[in-house]
Amino acid sequence: MPRVVLILLVVALSLAGCADAPPPTAPAPTVPTADTRVSPPPSAVTQDRPLAADPAQMATDLVADESALRDPAAPNSVLAAAAHRQQAAYRILGRHPEWDSLIRPHIPADLREVVDRNIDARRQLSAMGRPKDTLPAWRIVEPRPAQELLGYYREAQSAFGVGWNYLAAINFIETAFGRVAGVSTAGAQGPMQFMPATFAAYGAGGDILAPRDSIMAAGRYLAANGFDRDPDHALYRYNNSQNYVRAVHDYAAV
Incomplete structure (x- = not known):
C-alpha cells in the first residue's frame, strides 16, 4: 500500500x-x-x-x-x-x-x-510525525512543470473519477509534487510513494518513478477502494491515518 x-x-x-x-x-x-x-x-x-x-x-x-x-x-x-x-x-x-x-x-x-x-x-x-536525528538519503530535484502535472491529474480524474485536486494534494504531501526523490523507510517509491507490489497491481505496467504513471496508478487505486462512494475510506487505504485523511481534504479544498 x-x-x-x-x-x-x-x-x-x-x-x-x-x-x-x-x-x-x-x-x-x-x-x-x-x-x-x-x-x-x-x-x-x-x-x-x-x-x-x-x-x-x-x-x-x-x-x-x-x-x-x-x-x-x-x-x-x-x-x-x-x-x-x-x-x-x-x-x-x-x-x-x-x-x-x-x-x-x-x-x-x-x-x-x-x-x-x-x-x-x-x-x-x-x-x-516521528522526528529522527538523521536525514534520509533523499535528493531534491526540479519538479515537472505545473501545467504538465495538472494535465496528469485531470487525465486521472477523467479516467477514474477521482478529483484532480485530491491527486494533487497527495502528490504535494508525499513528495512536494515530485521534488523529493528517494525511497521511504518502508520502501515506497516515486512521486506518489507506492510500495512496489501495490504499484505492480495498479500501475498498468508503467514506471513507478514516472509522474504520469504514478498519478494514474493513484487514481486507479483510490477508485478501486471506493473513492466515489466513500472518499475517506479510500484515502485511509492510501495511508492508514485519520490525520492523513484530514490533511488531504484540507489541501484538496485549498
Whole structure:
C-alpha cells in the first residue's frame, strides 16, 4: 500500500477528520471589522521582506503574500519570495496553536478558509510525525512543470473519477509534487510513494518513478477502494491515518 515519504514534507525542507468535517477554528476575532476586511493589494509584497517574528505581523504579511500568489500580474521574483515566506509562515503557525486568537483578527474573510486549512493540514501531518536525528538519503530535484502535472491529474480524474485536486494534494504531501526523490523507510517509491507490489497491481505496467504513471496508478487505486462512494475510506487505504485523511481534504479544498 502507498506510504507517505514525508510525514510533513515542508517541515523537513522549508518547508480524526472526514470529508464533511471542517478544520478546527480559532476563537472568533476580537476586532469587529475583521469579517468585512478584504485582502490587501499585492503591491504590499516586496521581495526582500523578512519573515516577521510577531504573530500578528506574520498574519498580516501572510495575507499580503497569499494575495500576491493569486495575482496574475505579479512578477516571478515577487511570486517566489511570497511563496517562500508563505510556506515558512504556515510551518511556524502550525506549531503554535496558542497564536490562533492573535492571528485570527488579521485574516480577511476571503482568505480565512485558505489559512485555516493550510494550518490544520500541517498540524494533522505533524501529529503523524516521528522526528529522527538523521536525514534520509533523499535528493531534491526540479519538479515537472505545473501545467504538465495538472494535465496528469485531470487525465486521472477523467479516467477514474477521482478529483484532480485530491491527486494533487497527495502528490504535494508525499513528495512536494515530485521534488523529493528517494525511497521511504518502508520502501515506497516515486512521486506518489507506492510500495512496489501495490504499484505492480495498479500501475498498468508503467514506471513507478514516472509522474504520469504514478498519478494514474493513484487514481486507479483510490477508485478501486471506493473513492466515489466513500472518499475517506479510500484515502485511509492510501495511508492508514485519520490525520492523513484530514490533511488531504484540507489541501484538496485549498
